[in-house]
Amino acid sequence: MKNIIVAQSGGPTTAINASLVGVVKGALSSGGYDKVFGALYGISGVMKEEFIQLEGLSDEELDRIYTTPSSYLGSCRYKMPDIEEDSSIYEKIFEILNKYEVAAFFYIGGNDSMDTISKLAEYGSSIGSDIRFAGVPKTIDNDLVHIDHTPGYGSAAKFIIASMLEFAHDTSVYKVPTVTIIEIMGRNAGWLTAAAALARNEYSDIPQLIYLPEVPFSTENFLNDVKDVLKTTNNVVIAVSEGLQDENGVYLSATSAAEDKFGHAQLSGVGKILESLVKDELGVKCRSVEINILQRCAAHMASASDLQESELLGEKAVEYAAAGKTGYMTTIIRTSNEPYEYKIETAELDGIANQVKQVPIEWINPSRNDVTSEMIDYVRPLVCGEVQLEYKDGVPVYADISHLTGTV
Amino acid sequence: MKNIIVAQSGGPTTAINASLVGVVKGALSSGGYDKVFGALYGISGVMKEEFIQLEGLSDEELDRIYTTPSSYLGSCRYKMPDIEEDSSIYEKIFEILNKYEVAAFFYIGGNDSMDTISKLAEYGSSIGSDIRFAGVPKTIDNDLVHIDHTPGYGSAAKFIIASMLEFAHDTSVYKVPTVTIIEIMGRNAGWLTAAAALARNEYSDIPQLIYLPEVPFSTENFLNDVKDVLKTTNNVVIAVSEGLQDENGVYLSATSAAEDKFGHAQLSGVGKILESLVKDELGVKCRSVEINILQRCAAHMASASDLQESELLGEKAVEYAAAGKTGYMTTIIRTSNEPYEYKIETAELDGIANQVKQVPIEWINPSRNDVTSEMIDYVRPLVCGEVQLEYKDGVPVYADISHLTGTV
Numbered sequence: 001m002k003n004i005i006v007a008q009s010g011g012p013t014t015a016i017n018a019s020l021v022g023v024v025k026g027a028l029s030s031g032g033y034d035k036v037f038g039a040l041y042g043i044s045g046v047m048k049e050e051f052i053q054l055e056g057l058s059d060e061e062l063d064r065i066y067t068t069p070s071s072y073l074g075s076c077r078y079k080m081p082d083i084e085e086d087s088s089i090y091e092k093i094f095e096i097l098n099k100y101e102v103a104a105f106f107y108i109g110g111n112d113s114m115d116t117i118s119k120l121a122e123y124g125s126s127i128g129s130d131i132r133f134a135g136v137p138k139t140i141d142n143d144l145v146h147i148d149h150t151p152g153y154g155s156a157a158k159f160i161i162a163s164m165l166e167f168a169h170d171t172s173v174y175k176v177p178t179v180t181i182i183e184i185m186g187r188n189a190g191w192l193t194a195a196a197a198l199a200r201n202e203y204s205d206i207p208q209l210i211y212l213p214e215v216p217f218s219t220e221n222f223l224n225d226v227k228d229v230l231k232t233t234n235n236v237v238i239a240v241s242e243g244l245q246d247e248n249g250v251y252l253s254a255t256s257a258a259e260d261k262f263g264h265a266q267l268s269g270v271g272k273i274l275e276s277l278v279k280d281e282l283g284v285k286c287r288s289v290e291i292n293i294l295q296r297c298a299a300h301m302a303s304a305s306d307l308q309e310s311e312l313l314g315e316k317a318v319e320y321a322a323a324g325k326t327g328y329m330t331t332i333i334r335t336s337n338e339p340y341e342y343k344i345e346t347a348e349l350d351g352i353a354n355q356v357k358q359v360p361i362e363w364i365n366p367s368r369n370d371v372t373s374e375m376i377d378y379v380r381p382l383v384c385g386e387v388q389l390e391y392k393d394g395v396p397v398y399a400d401i402s403h404l405t406g407t408v
Numbered sequence: 409m410k411n412i413i414v415a416q417s418g419g420p421t422t423a424i425n426a427s428l429v430g431v432v433k434g435a436l437s438s439g440g441y442d443k444v445f446g447a448l449y450g451i452s453g454v455m456k457e458e459f460i461q462l463e464g465l466s467d468e469e470l471d472r473i474y475t476t477p478s479s480y481l482g483s484c485r486y487k488m489p490d491i492e493e494d495s496s497i498y499e500k501i502f503e504i505l506n507k508y509e510v511a512a513f514f515y516i517g518g519n520d521s522m523d524t525i526s527k528l529a530e531y532g533s534s535i536g537s538d539i540r541f542a543g544v545p546k547t548i549d550n551d552l553v554h555i556d557h558t559p560g561y562g563s564a565a566k567f568i569i570a571s572m573l574e575f576a577h578d579t580s581v582y583k584v585p586t587v588t589i590i591e592i593m594g595r596n597a598g599w600l601t602a603a604a605a606l607a608r609n610e611y612s613d614i615p616q617l618i619y620l621p622e623v624p625f626s627t628e629n630f631l632n633d634v635k636d637v638l639k640t641t642n643n644v645v646i647a648v649s650e651g652l653q654d655e656n657g658v659y660l661s662a663t664s665a666a667e668d669k670f671g672h673a674q675l676s677g678v679g680k681i682l683e684s685l686v687k688d689e690l691g692v693k694c695r696s697v698e699i700n701i702l703q704r705c706a707a708h709m710a711s712a713s714d715l716q717e718s719e720l721l722g723e724k725a726v727e728y729a730a731a732g733k734t735g736y737m738t739t740i741i742r743t744s745n746e747p748y749e750y751k752i753e754t755a756e757l758d759g760i761a762n763q764v765k766q767v768p769i770e771w772i773n774p775s776r777n778d779v780t781s782e783m784i785d786y787v788r789p790l791v792c793g794e795v796q797l798e799y800k801d802g803v804p805v806y807a808d809i810s811h812l813t814g815t816v
Contacts, residue, residue, distance in 0.1 A: 012578050041583050070577035077582070161803055162708050169478035170420050170705035172812045174485070175449050198803065203810040233813065292697045297578035300570050300709060303802060383802035394711060394791035395569050395606060402611040404580045405641065 002103040003035040004318070006054070009042035009109035009116065010077070012070035013152025014159075014302045015310040016138045017399070019108045020073065021066045022314020023136065024054050029315075030322045037100060040403065042076035043107070043116055046093060051100070052403055061399070066307060067387050068399040069299035079112060080119045083126070090123040097131055104132040104321040108314070110139035110150075114329055115353035121327030132321035135329035135349060136314050140296045142191035145355040146347035148334040151313060152296070154306030154382035157195035159298040160184060161383060163291060164199035164239065168206035172235050179226060179236045179278045181288040182207065183271030185295055187243035189358045190214050192295065194371045195379045196239035206237040213243035214358045215368045217252060222274070223281055225369045230284065242290075244270050300396050304385025309342070316344045340381030410511040411443040412726070414462070417450035417517035417524065418485070420478035421560025422567075422710045423718040424546045425807070427516045428481065429474045430722020431544065432462050437723075438730045445508060448811065450484035451515070451524055454501060459508070460811055469807070474715060475795050476807040477707035487520060488527045491534070498531040505539055512540040512729040516722065518547035518558075522737055523761035529735030540729035543737035543757060544722050548704045550599035553763045554755035556742040559721060560704070562714030562790035565603035567706040568592060569791060571699060572607035572647065576614035580643050587634060587644045587686045589696040590615065591679030593703055595651035597766045598622050600703065602779045603787045604647035614645040621651035622766045623776045625660060630682070631689055633777045638692065650698075652678050708804050712793025717750070724752045748789030 006023045008016055020038075027033045036055040039045040052073075057065070065072050083090060097105065107117040114135045121133035137144055142153035164182065171180050184193040190212025197210060208229045211217055229236045244252045252270050271288030278286040313330040320328065328346035335341045363375040390397040414431045416424055428446075435441040444463040447453040460481075465473070473480050491498060505513065515525040522543045529541035545552055550561035572590065579588050592601040598620025605618060616637045619625060637644045652660045660678050679696030686694040721738040728736065736754035743749045771783040798805040 008581075012581055041581075044583070068577065069574050071581045074583065075581040158802055163702060163706070165803060165806065166477050166705040166707060167701065168813075169476065169707075169806060169809060170701050172809055173416075173420055173449075173479045173483040175452070175482065198801075201803075203808040204813055235813065287701075289700045289702070290698065291702075293575065293578050293695075294571060294697070294699075294702070297574040298571070299574060299577075305802075380801055385802065386799055391794055393606075393788055394566055394793065395573060395609075398573065398577060400611040401577060401580055405576075405612055405643065 001034050001101040002032060003037060003101050004033050004104045004106065005037045005039055005046060005097070005100070005102050006106045006108070007039035007042050007046060008071040008073045009075050009107060009113040010139065011110070011296065012075065013138050013140050013296055014069045014155035014299045015151040015306050016070070016108055017065050017068050017072045018307040018310035019136045019138060019151055019314035021062050022311035023106045023318055024057065024062060026315035026318030028055060030318055032322045033103065037102070038073045041074040042078060043080070044076045044078050045074065046096060049096060064397070065399045066311065067299055067302065067389055069297040072399060072401060074404045077112070080116050083119060083123050090120070093120065094123070094127070094129060102131060104134070104318070106134050106136055106314070106317055108136040108138055110137070111144055111353045114349050118327065118349035118353065121349065124326065132326040134317040134321050134326070136317045137329055137331065138310065140192065141186055141189055143189040143356045143358070145352055145357045146329065147331040148342065149332060149382055151306060151310035153191060154303035155301070156192055156295045157379055158303040158383035159295050159301040160192060160195055160291060161198045162301055164196045164207060164237070165204070167237055167289070168199060168204045171237055175234060177230055177234050177284050179238065179284050179286040181238045181240055181271045181274050181286065183240055183242055183269050183288060183290040185291070186213065186241045188213060188356050190241045191359060193239050193241040194359055194375050197371050197376055198379055198383065207239040208236055209238040209369045210371055211238070211240045211244055211369060212359055212364060213241045213245055214361060215364060216247040217244040218247065219277065221368070223277070226278060226282060240270050240274060242270050299398065300389060302387045303383045304387050306382060307387060312344055320346055337377055337381070409442050409509040410440060411445060411509050412441050412512045412514065413445045413447055413454060413505070413508070413510050414514040414516070415447035415450050415454060416479040416481045417483050417515060417521040418547065419518070419704065420483065421546050421548050421704055422477045422563035422707045423559040423714050424478070424516055425473050425476050425480045426715040426718035427544045427546060427559055427722035429470050430719035431514045431516070431726055432465065432470060434723035434726030436463060438726055440730045441511065445510070446481045449482040450486060451488070452484045452486050453482065454504060457504060472805070473807045474719065475707060475710065475797055477705040480807060480809060482812050485520065488524050491527060491531050498528070501528065502531070502535070502537060510539060512542070512726070514542050514544055514722070514725055516544040516546055518545070519552055519761045522757050526735065526757035526761065529757065532734065540732070540734040542725040542729050542734070544725045545737055545739065546718065548600065549594055549597055551597040551764045551766070553760055553765045554737065555739040556750065557740060557790055559714060559718035561599060562711035563709070564600055564703045565787055566711040566791035567703050567709040568600055568603055568699060569606045570709055572604045572615060572645070573612070575645055575697070576607060576612045579645055583642060585638055585642050585692050587646065587692050587694040589646045589648055589679045589682050589694065591648055591650055591677050591696060591698040593699070594621065594649045596621060596764050598649045599767055601647050601649040602767055602783050605779050605784055606787055606791065615647040616644055617646040617777045618779055619646070619648045619652055619777060620767055620772060621649045621653055622769060623772055624655040625652040626655065627685065629776070631685070634686060634690060648678050648682060650678055707806065708797060710795045711791045712795050714790060715795060720752055728754055745785055745789070
């Protein structure tokens with residue numbers, strides 16, 4: 001018996017289940033594996049032997065999971081100790097892997113998850129195990145190194161772009177100067193915020209201003225930028241990254257705690273802070289909108305190309321493992337921008353966990369309030385294609401996750 | 409020459425342009441009208457003679473406008489003075505209507521807009537004018553009287569339901585007790601918040617708790633409710649209306665002002681307030697999400713039945729005017745719930761402006777933390793049907809609104 005384990009980890013995305021489906025299909029089509037164990041709640045589910053079996057899922061069920069947002073298997077935020085520090089966890093995990101006759105382990109996740117799979121592969125090598133370990137990347141933040149772009153990013157970007165265009169329509173109706181600030185996820189990298197630029201079209205230049213965490217944020221420059229745009233239009237919409245930092249590297253959102261009516265401390269996001277600033281300093285009507293978790297779970301606006309690539313990364317991960325490879329992450333290499341072409345290869349896991357890929361400085365304009373056409377060309381192919389969902393009574397039909405929603 | 413004027417007013421919705429298309433199509437098909445003037449920025453555009461002509465729009469252009477969010481003609485928030493108080497504005501408007509040979513005036517909007525059209529009709533009658541005046545209703549809040557439900561509500565509800573289901577997936581991935589509070593629009597009526605109940609399905613009971621502004625909010629009961637739900641699940645998601653009020657009728661959001669790092673006052677919404685409360689009083693991980701303006705402009709998730717009804721209300725408004733009627737609003741009378749059937753009739757404008765239709769108390773459960781099946785049955789037909797948008801490079805294609813986005 002040769003079985004596999006697949007698990008998901010880190011923050012949810014719209015594409016992480018497409019990779020899961022890719023792993024399952026890859027395992028089934030390879031002919032080399034028998035059972036496919038899905039570990040619930042990431043590596044912690046492996047340690048507790050919380051498995052559901054996936055090899056019996058029908059094509060219809062797999063199609064449903066493919067378009068379902070968030071992690072079908074649940075997730076965890078568990079950091080594996082260094083092997084030298086505490087090898088007992090590794091011993092326990094390998095005992096379980098052997099008990100379940102696991103020949104390959106696939107971990108779908110972001111940089112922390114790549115750290116986990118890297119350590120497991122390393123421990124495996126050290127004890128001469130022939131179990132294969134592979135990482136399948138995902139993160140809406142698009143901040144992993146060794147990959148052109150990450151699964152989940154395209155779908156999140158597509159939702160942000162569509163929303164931004166809808167905001168352009170929503171905010172244009174009154175003939176009164178107004179500023180609308182849209183706060184977008186991305187604590188250390190501005191990829192998602194930068195994508196907002198793709199909402200611009202022949203009749204709208206919204207968002208007129210874009211601020212990324214890659215460059216220091218200056219309140220003075222910001223207010224001057226807004227005043228400038230207000231000279232030519234009533235309706236200013238601004239895309240800002242949640243991770244904006246001042247010239248000292250301090251997050252704008254870090255020091256805004258205040259007490260509410262119950263005497264409880266409240267932390268405000270960047271959007272609210274800039275909203276107050278515009279109101280008070282410019283005396284202009286201002287509203288802020290935080291797109292929040294919708295950008296990572298709005299599967300009804302998923303990018304078809306994102307899901308296809310995510311599935312392929314999962315499938316290929318199994319293919320490489322079946323061929324004997326271990327200790328890698330499948331990755332996307334872009335070979336052409338127009339037409340958009342890419343190939344799937346493998347990347348070393350080393351360094352992925354400890355690096356953050358930011359937007360290149362040369363893709364940010366000299367005034368630091370917009371992105372360049374290179375940035376736009378980079379994102380365009382990643383948001384293409386729409387996913388057709390089934391609806392019942394007007395509501396999208398997603399995969400049943402009652403295995404996660406049980407009692408405590 | 410017999411022309412018409414159509415204008416839009418009040419807050420944007422996803423369905424307000426379908427009503428505009430209905431008015432244009434109704435005017436063209438009636439055979440009784442020549443030009444269709446679209447006044448920009450509501451009644452204030454009439455006073456400034458800011459018109460664009462709509463009778464020459466192609467079917468393709470009308471189809472595009474039909475699915476475009478927000479007000480294609482722009483909007484205003486202008487309250488007409490009482491006629492006795494200041495009749496000069498009325499004289500001026502009628503002068504313009506006569507100049508443009510206007511035989512009928514259609515105003516698409518919420519309760520303030522119905523007040524405007526009512527006053528214009530009244531003034532017209534008082535001077536013996538034969539210009540016809542009609543209101544076409546819309547508001548995502550669904551709080552107009554004399555109508556079963558308002559255009560815009562179904563689409564906003566559909567987006568809220570889909571988002572709530574996606575939140576159910578997003579929030580279920582960790583095996584840690586967490587509370588997520590979703591703040592939904594509706595200052596004085598809980599219709600939109602109540603709709604969140606339709607996200608529940610065979611595998612998810614999210615949102616487990618729903619709080620509406622129709623009944624006083626008790627912090628103590630709320631905390632006990634949350635504690636109760638946490639006994640049986642890790643993952644609590646709560647739908648709250650932005651307009652929650654305490655037993656003295658004071659908005660929860662009214663007194664939470666605090667200073668941020670720039671020394672500026674910040675007002676927090678209900679979601680943030682309850683988030684702090686849960687964190688501090690229950691010591692549980694908590695996040696709040698404000699769906700914000702997305703719920704009124706997310707045309708990519710519009711309800712097809714909502715748009716159809718909205719168009720019909722516009723078309724019928726013209727039909728009634730052509731038949732000689734004036735001083736009315738077209739309205740929807742529901743004749744059957746299952747199968748869902750309705751008819752379009754007219755309602756008096758009197759009283760619409762000054763009344764708020766709230767969720768009936770008997771549709772709220774005795775514990776005041778949920779809605780009943782009657783509420784769910786009421787909403788279900790209103791969110792049915794999906795709208796197929798055209799996409800270009802992965803982005804929805806909406807109608808060109810460059811007539812609104814020009815310089816100041």
